[in-house]
Amino acid sequence: MFYKLIKNIMNKIIEALNWRYATKQFDTNKKLSQDDLDTLFEAMRLSPSSFGLQPWKFIHVKNPATREALKENSRWQAQITEASDLIVIAVKNNMQESDVDEYIQDMIQTRKVDLENIPEDFKNTDKLVEFKNMMINTISSRTQEQLKWRNQKQAYVVLWFLLSTCAQMWIDACPMEWFDPEKYNEILWLNELWLTATVVATLGYRSIDDKYADLAKVRFAKEKLIIQK
Numbered sequence: 336m337f338y339k340l341i342k343n344i345m346n347k348i349i350e351a352l353n354w355r356y357a358t359k360q361f362d363t364n365k366k367l368s369q370d371d372l373d374t375l376f377e378a379m380r381l382s383p384s385s386f387g388l389q390p391w392k393f394i395h396v397k398n399p400a401t402r403e404a405l406k407e408n409s410r411w412q413a414q415i416t417e418a419s420d421l422i423v424i425a426v427k428n429n430m431q432e433s434d435v436d437e438y439i440q441d442m443i444q445t446r447k448v449d450l451e452n453i454p455e456d457f458k459n460t461d462k463l464v465e466f467k468n469m470m471i472n473t474i475s476s477r478t479q480e481q482l483k484w485r486n487q488k489q490a491y492v493v494l495w496f497l498l499s500t501c502a503q504m505w506i507d508a509c510p511m512e513w514f515d516p517e518k519y520n521e522i523l524w525l526n527e528l529w530l531t532a533t534v535v536a537t538l539g540y541r542s543i544d545d546k547y548a549d550l551a552k553v554r555f556a557k558e559k560l561i562i563q564k
């Protein structure tokens with residue numbers, strides 16, 4: 336009985352992942368509810384990150400004129416203005432001691448620990464203070480370019496938490512990378528916040544006219560992808 340239930344859930348997950356596709360044409364009359372948006376932002380917030388430092392911000396672009404300006408800098412892709420919602424995932428250009436401090440302070444409050452306590456999830460260090468120093472040392476041993484690049488890789492974890500949650504909720508989405516990040520940074524004032532636009536997600540509901548919706552998925556066979564060792 337229990338196994339059947341789990342199997343059913345697993346089938347539903349695969350069904351949803353097959354159902355989703357990179358939506359090209361959204362139904363401009365259908366909007367996401369605030370409840371749905373809250374759930375999606377919560378899924379993004381729960382994304383894992385290196386050391387847990389969460390080096391990102393999520394920009395929910397609501398202003399139609401701003402979205403129009405972003406479309407101009409996204410090869411005029413229609414989803415930018417036609418989707419119900421547009422989220423830009425931006426990452427920190429650098430990592431500093433203050434980023435580690437902010438996280439440690441949050442951990443102290445959330446877990447009600449102090450700097451001298453042993454963090455339960457980090458067995459290699461004796462004390463939170465050592466964990467903090469280890470993070471600071473790691474950050475200071477890397478160049479700003481390396482840190483930014485690491486942060487950008489992590490933006491894709493957020494993207495995937497978002498897209499797979501959308502699929503489970505039967506919400507359509509298109510991940511988008513075909514845009515000019517420097518222009519995005521300018522338009523969204525991200526330079527001032529020391530952030531860089533990394534990847535975009537447009538969200539909404541597919542138009543019945545989107546010819547891409549019914550195309551068969553093109554994916555390599557698992558025998559080609561999985562290497563057994």
Ligand SMILES: Cc1cc2nc3c(=O)[nH]c(=O)nc-3n(C[C@H](O)[C@H](O)[C@H](O)COP(=O)(O)O)c2cc1C
Pocket residue numbers: 355356357358359412509510511512513514534552553
């Ligand atoms: C990182 C990333 C960037 C993408 N950028 C764009 C984009 O700018 N515009 C677009 O229409 N699709 C974009 N796509 C969608 C892909 O083309 C699509 O996911 C791929 O062809 C597989 O098709 P499917 O997602 O419909 O199954 C992007 C996908 C990913 C993962």
